Amino acid sequence: MEKVKYILASLVFAALLMSFIPSSDKKEIGTLTLQFNHLFNNEPLVFGKEYKNAHGEKLTVKTLNYFVSNIKITYKDGREYVVPQDSSYFLIRQSDAASKKIQLNNLPKGKCKSVSFMIGVDSARNTMDVSKRTGTLDVAGIAKGMYWAWNSGYIFLKFEGKSSVIPDSLSNNFYYHIGGFGGFKSSTINNIRTKTFDFPKPVSVRKNSPVVTINVDMAKLFQHKTDILLFKNSNVMWGELSVKISENYVAGFDLGNIDY
Amino acid sequence: MMKNRILVFVFILLAIITASSFIGMHDQKLLQIQMPTNFPPPVYDLSINPVTEEGFGLGRKLFYEPMLSRDGNVSCGSCHQQSAAFIQAGHDFSHGVDNQHGRRNALPIFNALFYKTFFWDGGVHNLDLVPVNPIENRIEMDEKMDNVLSKLNNSSSYRNLFKQAFKVDSITSKEFLQAFSQFMGAMISANSRYDKYVRKEGETLTAEELSGLRIFEEKCRSCHATDLFTDGSYRNNGITNDFRFDKGRQEVTLNEGDKGKFKVPTLRNIEYTAPYMHNGSLETLEDVLHHYTNGIKPSDTVDSVFRKKDGSLGIDLTANEKKNLIAFLKTLSDKEFINNSIFSETIDR
Numbered sequence: 001m002e003k004v005k006y007i008l009a010s011l012v013f014a015a016l017l018m019s020f021i022p023s024s025d026k027k028e029i030g031t032l033t034l035q036f037n038h039l040f041n042n043e044p045l046v047f048g049k050e051y052k053n054a055h056g057e058k059l060t061v062k063t064l065n066y067f068v069s070n071i072k073i074t075y076k077d078g079r080e081y082v083v084p085q086d087s088s089y090f091l092i093r094q095s096d097a098a099s100k101k102i103q104l105n106n107l108p109k110g111k112c113k114s115v116s117f118m119i120g121v122d123s124a125r126n127t128m129d130v131s132k133r134t135g136t137l138d139v140a141g142i143a144k145g146m147y148w149a150w151n152s153g154y155i156f157l158k159f160e161g162k163s164s165v166i167p168d169s170l171s172n173n174f175y176y177h178i179g180g181f182g183g184f185k186s187s188t189i190n191n192i193r194t195k196t197f198d199f200p201k202p203v204s205v206r207k208n209s210p211v212v213t214i215n216v217d218m219a220k221l222f223q224h225k226t227d228i229l230l231f232k233n234s235n236v237m238w239g240e241l242s243v244k245i246s247e248n249y250v251a252g253f254d255l256g257n258i259d260y
Numbered sequence: 261m262m263k264n265r266i267l268v269f270v271f272i273l274l275a276i277i278t279a280s281s282f283i284g285m286h287d288q289k290l291l292q293i294q295m296p297t298n299f300p301p302p303v304y305d306l307s308i309n310p311v312t313e314e315g316f317g318l319g320r321k322l323f324y325e326p327m328l329s330r331d332g333n334v335s336c337g338s339c340h341q342q343s344a345a346f347i348q349a350g351h352d353f354s355h356g357v358d359n360q361h362g363r364r365n366a367l368p369i370f371n372a373l374f375y376k377t378f379f380w381d382g383g384v385h386n387l388d389l390v391p392v393n394p395i396e397n398r399i400e401m402d403e404k405m406d407n408v409l410s411k412l413n414n415s416s417s418y419r420n421l422f423k424q425a426f427k428v429d430s431i432t433s434k435e436f437l438q439a440f441s442q443f444m445g446a447m448i449s450a451n452s453r454y455d456k457y458v459r460k461e462g463e464t465l466t467a468e469e470l471s472g473l474r475i476f477e478e479k480c481r482s483c484h485a486t487d488l489f490t491d492g493s494y495r496n497n498g499i500t501n502d503f504r505f506d507k508g509r510q511e512v513t514l515n516e517g518d519k520g521k522f523k524v525p526t527l528r529n530i531e532y533t534a535p536y537m538h539n540g541s542l543e544t545l546e547d548v549l550h551h552y553t554n555g556i557k558p559s560d561t562v563d564s565v566f567r568k569k570d571g572s573l574g575i576d577l578t579a580n581e582k583k584n585l586i587a588f589l590k591t592l593s594d595k596e597f598i599n600n601s602i603f604s605e606t607i608d609r
Contacts, residue, residue, distance in 0.1 A: 130388035130437040131308050139392060140405035140433035151385040151391040151512050183379065184385040187514040240514060 015228040030109045030205035030214065032073065034117075036092050036100040037256055038064060039217040045094060054223035057230045059174070063160035064094040064218065065146060067136075069125075070118045071104065072192075076202045078128050089121065089136045091143060103209065111202035115212060118249060120156035120192040123181040127152075148179060151238060155179040156191055157249060159218060165231040174234040176221065178242045178249075193250040203258055212257030220252030221245060288312035288425060296450035298458050298487040302373040304387045306444055307607075311442045314425035319443025321421065322436070327411050329401035331357045336394065337605055339366045345449070345529035345598055346370060352540025356400040363506055365540035367525060368533055370449040370597065372423040374488055380522045380538045382494060383512045387444065388437045405433055412436065432575060448598040450487075451530055457591070458487070474589025475581050482565055483524045489592070494521040497564040498556030498573060499537045508538070519561050531593045545589060549582045 038045035040061070041052070041242055048060050059087045068090045071083040082088075083104060125132065133139065137154070139147040146155045159176040166172045182190035203210050222228045226244035228236075278440075291311045295302060309315075322328065324337040336447035340346040346352045346369045353361040360550050364380050378384040384393055394400040395408060412418040422428055425433040454473075456463035465473065485491035494509040500520070503510075509518035522538040536542040542551060556566050556573040566573045577585065597603075 034287055087399050127303065127385050129308055129386050130441075134432070138433050139389075140436075142404050142411050147392075149389075149396040150379075151388050151392075152386070161411050177351070183513060185382070186513050186515070186518070188515065238514070 014062055023057070023165070026151055028109050029105070030107045031209035032104045032107055032112065032115075032203070032205050033209050034068075034071075034115070035036050035211050035213045035214050035256075036068075036102075037214055037215050038094050038100075039219075039252075041219045042217065045218060047094065052220070053219060053230065055227065055229050055231075057163055057165045057222075058099055059161055059163040059230060061159070061161040061218070065148070065159055066092050066127045066157040067121050067154060068092055068102065068117050068119060069121055072116045073104070073107060073112050073205075074114045074116070076106075076113045079108065079110065085125075085236040086132075089125070091136050091146065105154065109205055111204050112199065113202055114196050116194060116196035118192055118194045119246075119253065120179070121154040121181065122192065123184075123190075126154060126181040127184050148238070152184075153179050153181050156193075157246070159221060159238040159249075161243070163230045165179070166234045170234060174230055175236040175237065176242075176245060178246050180238065180242060191242055193246055194221075195253050197253075197255040199255070199258065208260065211259045213258070215254045215256040217252040218249065221249040224248040224251040274565075287364065288314045291316055293446055293448070296448065296455065296459075296487070298455060299371075299450060300372060300486050300488065303376050304373045304441065306373070306445060309388075309438045309445075311446050314421070315439050315442040316446055317519070318421045318425045320605075322439055323443055328395055328403060328408050330403045331359050333357060334401050336391070338399075339394075339469060339566065340369055341597055342603055343532070345532040345594075346447070347533045349532075350534070352535050354400075357402045360399040362399055364538050365535065368529060369444060370443045370447045371488060371526065371528070372447065373374075375451070376492055378521070381509050381512045382523055387441050390444070391437060391440045408432065409436060447597075447603060451593045451596045452528065452594040454588075454591040455487070455594075466587070467583050468587045469582075469591050470588075471487040472584035472586070473591075475577070475585050476588055479575050479577070480585075483563075484527050489527040490524045491525065494518060494523055495565070496520040496522075496559065496561045497537075497552075498558065498562045498566060499541060499551065500539060501557040501559035501562075503559075506539070516530070517561060520559060527589060527604055528592045529594055529598065531590050532598060545586045547579060549577060549585060553577050553582075567584040 043051070044180065045064065047062055050058055051059055051122060052058050069088050071088060073081040075081070090097060090102050121137070125137070136142050142153065144154045146158065147153070148155060157176070157178045161174055162172045163174055164172060166174055178191050180189040180191040182188065182192070197214065225247050228245060228248060233241060236245055289312055291313055293306060293311055324335050326332050326335040334357055335475060339348045341348055345350065347366045352365055353363060354366045356362060367380065372378070372387050372390070376385065378387070378390050379393065384390055390404060395403050395405060409431055419429070419431065420512060421437055423433045425439060428435055453463050453465065457465050483491055483493065483495060496508070499600060503520045507519050509521040511515065530545065534543060536548050542548050552575045556562065562573065566575065568574060568576070
């Protein structure tokens with residue numbers, strides 16, 4: 001009986017709290033969707049399909065996962081909206097179409113000038129306790145396989161597949177597991193990449209959500225600032241070369257269509 | 261105006277009722293963790309994950325649970341044995357699944373609340389994430405976290421224990437790791453004769469031990485600092501100059517200057533934790549002191565603290581000083597801790 005009373009009281013309290021939210025606020029809220037579109041050499045990326053990188057090496061892809069976090073919208077009038085930290089981590093997976101769409105709710109209405117985000121997980125979150133690693137960051141859940149246990153930190157981008165230029169002894173497999181948040185206590189490699197996408201003309205955030213497409217061309221991983229050859233470097237994880245790779249792949253992130 | 265006041269009053273009243281209803285639902289029993297007065301402040305935030313009787317008991321059960329390993333043969337307690345102050349007695353390298361050997365000597369795991377980093381190379385920096393490392397290490401337990409959780413979720417007794425400790429119906433990494441942190445966090449070793457002496461609890465040290473303490477303060481304290489007996493830094497103590505198979509801290513920082521550096525270990529309970537050093541290469545405390553006087557191997561990163569005025573490497577200690585130092589080091593043995601049954605494996609508590 002006591003419990004029932006408490007539950008009732010809680011309900012009343014919750015209802016009371018809700019009523020305090022000014023109704024005018026609801027009108028000021030808009031949504032914006034980021035749609036990630038994966039490509040290889042401007043062609044749609046399909047697992048198992050054969051592509052050729054800039055060095056003429058043939059390859060097929062079986063995994064593409066990466067974290068997108070700390071999304072920030074800048075408005076034409078200078079205002080900024082930062083997606084609240086606790087709901088600001090997304091794991092984009094080629095294998096899961098739903099994961100490639102990020103819908104940002106509760107945006108203040110207005111004309112947006114640009115969007116920026118990190119490809120990776122910020123250093124602060126990489127050192128937090130487990131109560132701050134739920135949902136997308138759960139190392140035994142969604143983030144399974146996207147975390148290094150011995151060198152504690154998230155893998156920011158994982159790109160795997162096969163190429164005939166890689167010896168049979170390695171089962172023709174290539175692995176690029178790129179992470180590194182800059183180090184705890186002593187500094188080390190930092191592969192957190194932040195990119196800003198300026199809209200060609202302001203995007204109006206309204207109730208009917210505009211969809212901003214971000215094209216991600218993975219061919220750039222092999223050639224941008226540094227040439228990465230499957231033949232020479234088919235397995236890159238923790239190490240200096242990973243910095244060159246993240247510099248390369250960040251160049252593959254580009255603004256695509258904006259649809260209303 | 262009046263209406264507003266009444267509204268505020270009702271609001272506060274309801275808030276109190278609501279809050280108390282939550283407290284009422286919370287029937288886990290909090291365990292008081294005493295922080296030793298001679299220790300630095302804890303690093304781990306227990307207010308996020310308060311130690312409860314249920315959580316601690318569950319953490320202990322998990323600690324001794326071989327199901328956490330791939331082949332069901334290795335538990336955390338296999339390589340961290342209480343009688344050896346939570347290292348594996350007599351092993352330079354511990355055995356993992358399929359009887360494979362690791363490449364580093366197991367570290368003691370007590371007083372974990374007070375450390376900023378974990379493992380010999382400092383690769384993990386939050387206590388909660390510590391268990392993931394041995395569980396997923398191929399030569400230790402060689403399991404995957406999601407698989408561990410599905411095994412636990414398939415066990416009605418574990419589901420029940422997690423429900424009691426965390427009020428959850430299904431087990432996720434958050435509760436699993438928090439249970440571990442509660443158990444390991446409660447493992448505080450601070451009742452050695454030395455502790456009782458420095459805290460003026462009526463303990464006295466012999467002339468020999470006091471002389472050892474003075475030598476310790478002069479010649480060892482710079483690295484084995486504070487009453488944790490480590491400054492938490494990484495140093496190359498010249499135990500080897502062959503870094504081909506283990507580069508130590510460099511593997512984490514990728515900095516050439518960190519090659520062969522390992523965490524300065526605590527000296528607490530050192531009497532029970534032979535063999536010594538990251539590679540378990542020294543059998544006795546006499547061997548350890550001999551290493552520091554005569555055995556430091558030169559390399560580019562060997563710590564400058566060992567450099568004498570004449571340029572040679574080592575710490576000057578006479579035979580008598582060594583004897584007294586060892587007498588002192590044995591005052592760091594915490595018999596209450598290694599015999600405390602609340603940390604022991606027992607069947608059906």
